[in-house]
Amino acid sequence: xxxxxxxxxxxxxxxxxxxxxxxxxxxxxxxxxxxxxxxxxxxxxxxxxxxxxxxxxxxxxxxxxxxxxxxxxxxxxxxxxxxxxxxxxxxxxxxxxxxxxxxxxxxxxxxxxxxxxxxxxxxxxxxxxxxxxxxxxxxxxxxxxxxxxxxxxxxxxxxxxx
Ligand SMILES: Cc1cc2nc3c(=O)[nH]c(=O)nc-3n(C[C@H](O)[C@H](O)[C@H](O)COP(=O)(O)O)c2cc1C
Numbered sequence: 001x002x003x004x005x006x007x008x009x010x011x012x013x014x015x016x017x018x019x020x021x022x023x024x025x026x027x028x029x030x031x032x033x034x035x036x037x038x039x040x041x042x043x044x045x046x047x048x049x050x051x052x053x054x055x056x057x058x059x060x061x062x063x064x065x066x067x068x069x070x071x072x073x074x075x076x077x078x079x080x081x082x083x084x085x086x087x088x089x090x091x092x093x094x095x096x097x098x099x100x101x102x103x104x105x106x107x108x109x110x111x112x113x114x115x116x117x118x119x120x121x122x123x124x125x126x127x128x129x130x131x132x133x134x135x136x137x138x139x140x141x142x143x144x145x146x147x148x149x150x151x152x153x154x155x156x157x158x159x160x161x162x
Contacts, residue, residue, distance in 0.1 A: 009154060016152040018080050021049055022068035022109045023060040029101070029110055031093045032057040033084030035152060036132070037069060045139040047121060050132040056088040061123065061135060066107040069137075071117040073147035074159035080150060105141040116149040117142065 016035035023030050036050035047069060051058050061067050072080055079097040086093060094101065101110035104120050111118040121137030128134075148159045 012152075012154045015160075018072045018077075018150040018152055018157075019049070020068075020070040020072060020079065020083055020112060020115075021051070021057055021061070022070060022112070023057050023064060023066075024109045025060045025064065028088075029094050030057060030060065030088035031070075031079075031083045031097065031099070031112075032088070033080050034069075040136065045142075046124065046136055047119060047139055048134050048136050050129065050134050052132050058133060062126065064108075065123045066109060067121050067123070067135075067137060068104060068107065068109045068111060069119040069121060070112040070115045071119075072112075072150040073114060073116045073145075074150050075147075076114065077150055077157050080157070107140065111143070114147065115145065116147045117144040 017037055019034050019037045020031045021034050032055060034049050034051065038048055040046045040048050049069065079099055082097045083093050100113040102113055104111050107120045119139045120141040122140055123135060124138050125136040126133055148161055151158055151160055
């Protein structure tokens with residue numbers, strides 16, 4: 001059987017949320033941009049994020065067992081680019097992005113000011129899916145603001161309003 005080509009335009013027609021995955025290793029706080037993120041259960045509230053094994057964030061999340069998903073607001077596109085193009089192995093991305101942090105309610109990883117939402121998560125499962133690892137987290141606390149979210153559709157940044 002001949003399979004049709006999977007065009008990048010077809011895949012990127014799935015509208016991407018633009019999220020920062022926050023993790024902490026000791027005192028070091030790292031932020032990584034992720035678009036492959038979704039809610040997967042209502043009760044309990046579970047979310048998933050797909051992270052390639054080579055990312056600095058990958059092993060920190062596995063070891064620490066907790067993370068924050070920050071849904072970036074429409075005005076935070078520069079943070080998306082910085083946290084999605086440099087590695088925490090050699091860059092302090094919190095300083096480089098100029099983002100301000102806030103203490104979390106439950107987990108040890110800080111929240112990000114000015115975002116559309118911050119979800120505090122505890123890792124409950126993970127498994128390999130192709131060339132990524134799917135991390136499943138239980139949302140143990142979450143706050144939302146009136147800021148419109150940053151989204152990406154076919155590689156272009158935009159926003160959505162309710
Ligand atoms: C818009 C955008 C979305 C991204 N989505 C993901 C993703 O869902 N999963 C992933 O593993 N990497 C994703 N990346 C790539 C990582 O953010 C990038 O490799 C980053 O530098 C890794 O940081 P770290 O090494 O500090 O973990 C994305 C990058 C951009 C710009």
